[in-house]
Amino acid sequence: MTPWILGLTGGIGSGKSAAAACFDALGIHTVDADHAARWVVEPGRPALQAIVDRFGNEVLQEDGQLNRAALRTRIFSDAEERRWLESLLHPLIGAEIRQHLRQATSPYAILVSPLLIESGQYRMTQRVLVIDTPEEEQIRRTMQRDQVAEDQVKAILQVQAAREKRLQHAHDVLVNDRDLHWLQQQVERLHQQYLRFKGGQP
Incomplete structure (x- = not known):
């Protein structure tokens, strides 16, 4: 049976790569657009x-x-x-x-893309999962991770799809504002749901 495709996206510093790694650890095939x-x-x-x-x-x-x-x-x-x-x-x-x-x-596969919505890549998927994070947390994480100034992070946020636009396309939203252990638990919960889906639908 052909696996259905889940699009996984989120703004810079949202934790989409960490979420993708959690799915990958569960044996799900992931492809990174970057x-x-x-x-x-x-x-x-x-x-x-x-x-x-x-x-x-x-x-x-x-x-x-x-x-x-x-x-x-x-x-x-x-x-x-x-x-x-x-x-x-x-x-x-x-x-x-x-x-x-x-x-x-795997039963479903994941396309990880920061520009899933803007590039139109979401059309390759049957379902969209948005990793959502409060903007101030995105800025803090990205400054810490990349050692860049706040205005640089804000410039990148301007280029990426507005949060509202991403959320309009979302079938599922995972608010990632806690620690990695919590994120792993949320991914596991979604994974169990997705295993029961046919073609990305419950």
Whole structure:
């Protein structure tokens, strides 16, 4: 039987990676959209060559890997270049995600994506779980984890889908404002529910 797909998302510092790790520990196949975004631009892949043809060798590191910081600088202030890059990468990332999801043998599989809603990747899923955290807690965790300034975290929050928009798409919401042990218990509870679902529906 083909596993149904759960989309797992949440804002920066919400704990979506920790929640995904809990599902993974329960034997559920997880695919991370961020990893897929890195795979499609590895050396030797056509997308990397297309990026170099467009922006030149300055977007490469000495070892031939994509220099993400240099590319970000090039597209950050140029909306047209950013759209070109998105139109190149989004279909490839989608194909990569689908390929990895097809390898799942668990009763359901999970697509973990910070931009699940904004990128339209939620259309690949039958159900959406949002890890939700009060904004002040997101800021505190991210500053602590990444050693970055508060205004930088707030800038990232601005780019990600507004919390309300994420919650509109949610079938399930897990408010992650306690410790890891509590999060594990909540994931276990949802997991037991999901095992009984057919195609993502009770």
